[in-house]
Amino acid sequence: MRILINELAEIQEKFGYIPENEIVRLAAEMNMQKAQLYGVISFYSRLYTEKKGKNIIRVCKSVTCGMNGSQAIREAIMAHLGIGDGMTTEEGRFSLEFVECLGLCNVSPCITINDAVYENLTVEKAIEIIDLIE
Numbered sequence: 001m002r003i004l005i006n007e008l009a010e011i012q013e014k015f016g017y018i019p020e021n022e023i024v025r026l027a028a029e030m031n032m033q034k035a036q037l038y039g040v041i042s043f044y045s046r047l048y049t050e051k052k053g054k055n056i057i058r059v060c061k062s063v064t065c066g067m068n069g070s071q072a073i074r075e076a077i078m079a080h081l082g083i084g085d086g087m088t089t090e091e092g093r094f095s096l097e098f099v100e101c102l103g104l105c106n107v108s109p110c111i112t113i114n115d116a117v118y119e120n121l122t123v124e125k126a127i128e129i130i131d132l133i134e
Ligand code: FES
Pocket: 060, 061, 062, 063, 064, 065, 066, 100, 101, 102, 103, 104, 105, 108, 109, 110
């Protein structure tokens, strides 16, 4: 039995996002409407229909991180990379996303870069970390 979310995750793993032609193919194979697939993809914040940067920076914008300085971190990262929420740097090195609680409030403010977590950040630490990422 084929499981839709697994199929979508495999496509994203292969291409870095889920291209239109793959959505058309998968919809036909699973006897679904293309719009239904878009509905599923849009429900999951980590599935993309557009190419993203090599590294995806997710910055928490929820309350606890906010009380501990995440606004300044978001602003510093935007200024440092020259992009805003939902954008990708021109060379494709970084995509930036402001997200709801990462479930790491006890070590806030925090960000993730791809699957790595960076905790108890300051503006300076966040920029240092980003500069070390290739
Ligand atoms: S509020 Fe930022 S991790 Fe929970």
